[in-house]
Amino acid sequence: MFTKKNVSFPTEKFLGFILVTCILIVFLLVGQTTALFTDAETTPTNEVETAVLRLELSPITQLFDIPNLIPGDSILRSITVVNTGTVPYTYEITSNSLSNSLLFTDAIDGLQVxxxxxxxxxxxxxxxxxxxxxxxxxxxxxxxxxxxxxxxFPVTAGNSFQNITEQVEFTFTATQLPGTSR
Known part of the structure:
Protein backbone atom coordinates (compact mmCIF):
# COMPACT_ATOMS: atom_id res chain seq x y z
CA MET A 1 0.00 0.00 0.00
CA PHE A 2 0.80 3.55 -0.05
CA THR A 3 2.72 5.17 2.67
CA LYS A 4 2.87 8.84 3.16
CA LYS A 5 6.18 10.52 3.07
CA ASN A 6 6.89 13.93 4.34
CA VAL A 7 7.77 16.06 1.36
CA SER A 8 9.38 19.37 2.18
CA PHE A 9 9.82 22.25 -0.24
CA PRO A 10 12.88 24.49 -0.19
CA THR A 11 12.50 27.66 1.78
CA GLU A 12 12.18 31.10 0.22
CA LYS A 13 15.74 31.95 1.23
CA PHE A 14 17.04 28.93 -0.58
CA LEU A 15 15.07 29.78 -3.74
CA GLY A 16 16.40 33.38 -3.62
CA PHE A 17 19.94 32.07 -3.34
CA ILE A 18 19.48 29.82 -6.36
CA LEU A 19 18.01 32.70 -8.40
CA VAL A 20 20.89 35.08 -7.58
CA THR A 21 23.43 32.36 -8.39
CA CYS A 22 21.83 31.76 -11.80
CA ILE A 23 21.85 35.48 -12.61
CA LEU A 24 25.53 35.77 -11.66
CA ILE A 25 26.43 32.82 -13.85
CA VAL A 26 24.61 34.41 -16.82
CA PHE A 27 26.44 37.75 -16.30
CA LEU A 28 29.79 36.00 -16.09
CA LEU A 29 29.17 34.10 -19.32
CA VAL A 30 27.94 37.20 -21.18
CA GLY A 31 30.79 39.36 -19.85
CA GLN A 32 33.35 36.90 -21.17
CA THR A 33 31.84 36.78 -24.64
CA THR A 34 31.38 40.55 -25.26
CA ALA A 35 34.94 41.80 -24.90
CA LEU A 36 35.86 44.47 -27.52
CA PHE A 37 39.04 46.34 -28.34
CA THR A 38 38.82 50.12 -27.85
CA ASP A 39 41.10 53.09 -28.41
CA ALA A 40 40.72 56.85 -27.84
CA GLU A 41 42.56 59.96 -28.99
CA THR A 42 42.12 63.53 -27.70
CA THR A 43 42.77 66.60 -29.83
CA PRO A 44 44.94 69.40 -28.51
CA THR A 45 42.97 72.09 -26.68
CA ASN A 46 40.67 73.99 -29.03
CA GLU A 47 39.93 77.63 -28.37
CA VAL A 48 37.08 79.89 -29.43
CA GLU A 49 37.11 83.58 -28.55
CA THR A 50 34.25 85.97 -29.18
CA ALA A 51 34.66 89.37 -30.80
CA VAL A 52 34.48 92.74 -29.05
CA LEU A 53 32.09 95.37 -30.41
CA ARG A 54 33.16 98.79 -29.19
CA LEU A 55 32.21 102.22 -30.53
CA GLU A 56 33.98 105.23 -29.03
CA LEU A 57 33.38 108.94 -29.57
CA SER A 58 35.93 111.71 -29.53
CA PRO A 59 35.64 114.17 -27.94
CA ILE A 60 33.53 112.58 -25.23
CA THR A 61 32.35 115.92 -23.89
CA GLN A 62 29.03 117.47 -24.83
CA LEU A 63 28.81 118.83 -28.36
CA PHE A 64 26.71 121.89 -27.56
CA ASP A 65 26.33 124.25 -24.62
CA ILE A 66 24.82 127.40 -26.10
CA PRO A 67 23.32 130.16 -23.96
CA ASN A 68 21.14 132.96 -25.41
CA LEU A 69 20.30 131.18 -28.67
CA ILE A 70 18.31 133.40 -31.05
CA PRO A 71 16.46 132.63 -34.31
CA GLY A 72 18.94 132.46 -37.17
CA ASP A 73 21.83 131.12 -35.05
CA SER A 74 23.74 128.08 -36.27
CA ILE A 75 26.45 126.01 -34.63
CA LEU A 76 28.89 123.55 -36.19
CA ARG A 77 30.64 120.88 -34.15
CA SER A 78 32.57 117.77 -35.14
CA ILE A 79 32.66 114.38 -33.50
CA THR A 80 34.80 111.38 -34.44
CA VAL A 81 33.45 107.82 -34.31
CA VAL A 82 36.16 105.20 -33.68
CA ASN A 83 35.88 101.41 -33.94
CA THR A 84 38.13 100.25 -31.07
CA GLY A 85 36.70 96.72 -31.13
CA THR A 86 37.70 93.61 -33.03
CA VAL A 87 34.70 93.29 -35.35
CA PRO A 88 33.41 95.47 -38.21
CA TYR A 89 30.07 97.19 -37.64
CA THR A 90 27.53 99.63 -38.99
CA TYR A 91 26.30 102.42 -36.78
CA GLU A 92 23.37 104.78 -36.58
CA ILE A 93 22.54 108.03 -34.79
CA THR A 94 19.37 108.91 -32.91
CA SER A 95 18.37 111.94 -30.86
CA ASN A 96 16.49 112.04 -27.59
CA SER A 97 15.05 114.98 -25.67
CA LEU A 98 15.49 115.11 -21.91
CA SER A 99 13.22 118.14 -21.53
CA ASN A 100 10.84 117.71 -24.50
CA SER A 101 10.48 121.45 -25.05
CA LEU A 102 9.15 123.30 -28.09
CA LEU A 103 12.74 123.50 -29.39
CA PHE A 104 12.64 119.72 -29.77
CA THR A 105 8.99 119.00 -30.58
CA ASP A 106 8.33 121.70 -33.21
CA ALA A 107 9.47 120.10 -36.47
CA ILE A 108 9.33 123.39 -38.42
CA ASP A 109 10.56 126.15 -36.10
CA GLY A 110 12.39 123.97 -33.56
CA LEU A 111 16.02 122.93 -33.78
CA GLN A 112 17.16 121.62 -37.15
CA VAL A 113 20.18 119.37 -37.56
CA PHE A 153 17.60 127.60 -34.98
CA PRO A 154 15.26 128.72 -37.79
CA VAL A 155 14.80 132.46 -38.32
CA THR A 156 11.03 131.79 -38.49
CA ALA A 157 10.84 130.85 -34.79
CA GLY A 158 8.45 133.22 -32.99
CA ASN A 159 8.05 134.61 -29.48
CA SER A 160 6.79 131.27 -28.13
CA PHE A 161 10.41 130.06 -28.27
CA GLN A 162 11.75 132.63 -25.77
CA ASN A 163 13.30 131.49 -22.48
CA ILE A 164 13.27 127.76 -23.32
CA THR A 165 15.96 125.28 -22.36
CA GLU A 166 16.36 122.03 -24.27
CA GLN A 167 18.64 119.11 -23.50
CA VAL A 168 19.29 116.77 -26.41
CA GLU A 169 21.26 113.54 -26.36
CA PHE A 170 22.68 111.97 -29.50
CA THR A 171 23.06 108.20 -29.28
CA PHE A 172 25.41 106.29 -31.55
CA THR A 173 24.48 102.60 -31.79
CA ALA A 174 26.79 100.03 -33.41
CA THR A 175 25.59 96.72 -34.85
CA GLN A 176 28.02 94.01 -35.91
CA LEU A 177 28.10 92.95 -39.53
CA PRO A 178 26.74 89.41 -40.15
CA GLY A 179 28.97 86.48 -39.22
CA THR A 180 30.51 84.24 -41.87
CA SER A 181 31.30 80.57 -42.27
CA ARG A 182 34.88 79.82 -41.24
Missing part, protein backbone atom coordinates in the same frame (compact mmCIF):
# COMPACT_ATOMS: atom_id res chain seq x y z
CA UNK A 114 22.37 118.40 -40.50
CA UNK A 115 24.78 115.52 -39.90
CA UNK A 116 27.34 114.86 -42.63
CA UNK A 117 30.68 113.20 -43.27
CA UNK A 118 33.05 112.97 -46.20
CA UNK A 119 30.54 110.80 -48.04
CA UNK A 120 27.84 113.49 -47.88
CA UNK A 121 24.79 114.26 -45.77
CA UNK A 122 23.53 111.53 -43.46
CA UNK A 123 20.55 113.35 -42.00
CA UNK A 124 19.02 116.77 -42.59
CA UNK A 125 15.82 117.73 -40.78
CA UNK A 126 14.30 118.45 -37.40
CA UNK A 127 16.16 117.15 -34.38
CA UNK A 128 12.92 115.52 -33.20
CA UNK A 129 12.69 113.32 -36.32
CA UNK A 130 16.09 111.77 -35.55
CA UNK A 131 14.44 109.47 -33.02
CA UNK A 132 14.48 106.61 -35.53
CA UNK A 133 17.81 105.18 -36.55
CA UNK A 134 19.73 106.92 -39.28
CA UNK A 135 22.31 104.52 -40.64
CA UNK A 136 25.61 106.26 -41.18
CA UNK A 137 28.18 103.80 -42.50
CA UNK A 138 30.31 100.85 -41.52
CA UNK A 139 33.71 100.84 -39.86
CA UNK A 140 36.34 98.12 -39.77
CA UNK A 141 38.33 97.56 -36.55
CA UNK A 142 40.74 100.47 -36.07
CA UNK A 143 38.91 102.74 -38.51
CA UNK A 144 37.37 106.10 -37.63
CA UNK A 145 35.40 108.84 -39.33
CA UNK A 146 34.57 112.40 -38.39
CA UNK A 147 31.00 113.66 -38.52
CA UNK A 148 30.01 117.31 -38.77
CA UNK A 149 26.92 118.17 -36.73
CA UNK A 150 25.36 121.47 -37.80
CA UNK A 151 22.53 122.78 -35.58
CA UNK A 152 20.30 125.63 -36.80
Missing amino acids: DVSHSGGSIYNGSVSAMTTGNAVSSLLPGESETLDVFIT
